[in-house]
Amino acid sequence: MVKHTQIISKTLLVWLGIALLELFVVRDFAWIFEHWEVKRVIVNFGLTALAMLSLLFILSPIIRHSKTGKNLIFALYNTPTISDNILNFLISNKLN
Structure with missing residues (x-):
């Protein structure tokens, strides 16, 4: 413990x-x-x-006790970042 x-x-x-x-x-x-x-x-x-x-x-407590909780928190935290990076990549390629 x-x-x-x-x-x-x-x-x-x-x-x-x-x-x-x-x-x-x-x-x-x-x-x-x-x-x-x-x-x-x-x-x-x-x-x-x-x-x-x-x-x-x-x-x-969620992160410590549950592997599913860890994955859920990771997904919720990183989804906006990943989508923003994809959007910026698409915009920069369209402008070039």
Whole structure:
């Protein structure tokens, strides 16, 4: 049985990893340095990170206990991304 503190620490580690990936991989350093002084950007990033942390804590029991739940959450999370990539690919090929 996994201890409650281990679950919390793993969830926080995943959250920190996703937040840092979003900040340093999705954005480039020039964008970060340019917008770091803007309070709206910092507040939006903080609220988004807080919402993501809440979502991770809400979904963690589903992900831990059920393989079907893992697959369902993965599909729900990735379907918009995959469809957006396909749409962008089709649009870019039509414009060329």
